[in-house]
Amino acid sequence: MNQNAEPSVVNDAVRGNFIPRVWRLITPYWRSEERAKAWLLLVAVVALSLVSVGISVWINHWYKDFYNALENKDAKAFWSLIGYFGIIAAAGIVGAVYRLYLTQMLTIRWRRWLTEQHFARWLAHKNYYQLEQGGYTDNPDQRISEDINSFTDSTLTLGLGLIRNVVSLVSFSIILWGVSGSIEVFGITIPGYMFWCALLYAAVGSWLAHLIGRRLIGLSNQQQRFEADLRFSMVRVRENAESIALYNGEANEHERLSTRFNKVWKNFWTQMKVQKRLTFFTAGYSQIAIIFPFIVAAPRYFSGKIELGELMQINSAFSNVQENFSWFIDAYVTLAAWRATCDRLLSFRQAMTDNEQRLPAIDVQQQGKELQINDLSLDLADGRPLLQGASLQVLEGERLMLSGRSGSGKSTLLRAMGGLWPQGGGAIRLPRERALFLPQKPYLPIGTLRDALSYPQSGDTYAPERYEQVLHTCRLEHLIPKLDEVNHWQRLLSGGEQQRLAFARALLYRPQWLYMDESTSAMDEEDEAMVYQALIDQLPGLSIVSVGHRSSLARFHPQHVRIVEGQLVAQ
16 A cells, blocks of 8 residues: 555546536436436425425514514413414424435435445456555545545535525525615615625635635545554554464554554644634634624614514524525535545546556457467566566466566566556467466455355355365365355465365366466475366366476476566476
């Protein structure tokens, strides 16, 4: 994982106009196969939001009558208005409950759709491999899990909040304009002056809030990355617990984890300072907003131009208009986190796009019945050459052993055959027949042993007796009773057992071409001879390309090619 790659990737992702890029992230769901249900839910939520605005307007008018009843000591009107309020409150409660419920339903449906889309794209074009190898982006698990969750929730929350605020702003602006009257300033009569006061108050507040809190966007982005890096480091300790324990590496790992957490701590501390300044401002802004309308409207009340009920109605309307104008201030922290989430998702998607559009330097295709390598060159990521002008031919049914000094490019050549190595040039023609790659460290998914044996196929692909047969052949009889046991097999089995399990997988799959990268390195020579002989006996006509060091492998490979100073040399 390249920790230094993130800033440049983010900059690339957000380069240009931010809004169109986010729009392209938002809109596909609303045009997808789920669009009918999505739009139905959205319309219902928006309608309930408008109902809540209507109830707020309703309550604003109720304020006027209620406070006038109090001022006039009209008990009959008082109790009538209390009952009236009960009806309004009941409608508001029902609307609020179903608005939340339907919003959550829409959020999880959108998240599910976006997550499935990103799963498919991340796993396509070998993105999951190339992005990790090239350091184009970090922590894709966070991008897909946490960032998509945050994105859908925040987008709907902010979007629906904005719609509700706009409608509320229009409704209460009309009320405030009508009840606030006019004022004369320097000989100029200003109609609806309370409305203009609310607008000016909110505009100044929004501008100051942005100046104080704009650093939160970058800090939020960094905080998520540092948190993900810390989690990744702890997962690495769990995955390599045995090796760390044998090395007595606890002190070293403690230092690494502390270094990671120190970044989390420092960035969070900086966030705290910025949020403290922003909270000082927003809290003071909110407190002043409570008395500000009374101060501005007091001269008209004390002059007898308006009654107490009208004063309270003006206060309520002013508060709503000011709050709606101040939506940006109240939502600033959420907006900053949303912008940071969008930046991370956009950078992740841009990295996948770059990888998908990158033309392969090595032409790898499937054709014919033999393996052909023509004028192949392989380079490391730093540009250092491994192979230059290499050519090779392996006919159907032949068994070839590929050897060479450590770092000479043996495993890289096998990766190139699998379409995983982008640096270099030339052409590789793979046979069209059924093929299987066996890496040095087999992948055993968490699940039943039957699933691990069948991977990448499902666990019910083969007859039950076939699983038992291949386990017996590979000297794994003790695992037969555990075929339907769910476990973390890479932790439970030794390195040699894992490699023998991979050979059992090959016997199940019955490929016509088998490519192996030191697939017996953890076995003793007896087990190694046993699994190779099983392949030869049970899969007649099998073509094999093996990367290996041991001289004991030579008898299973009539052909032997060695990499010497960047060239393929037949032995």
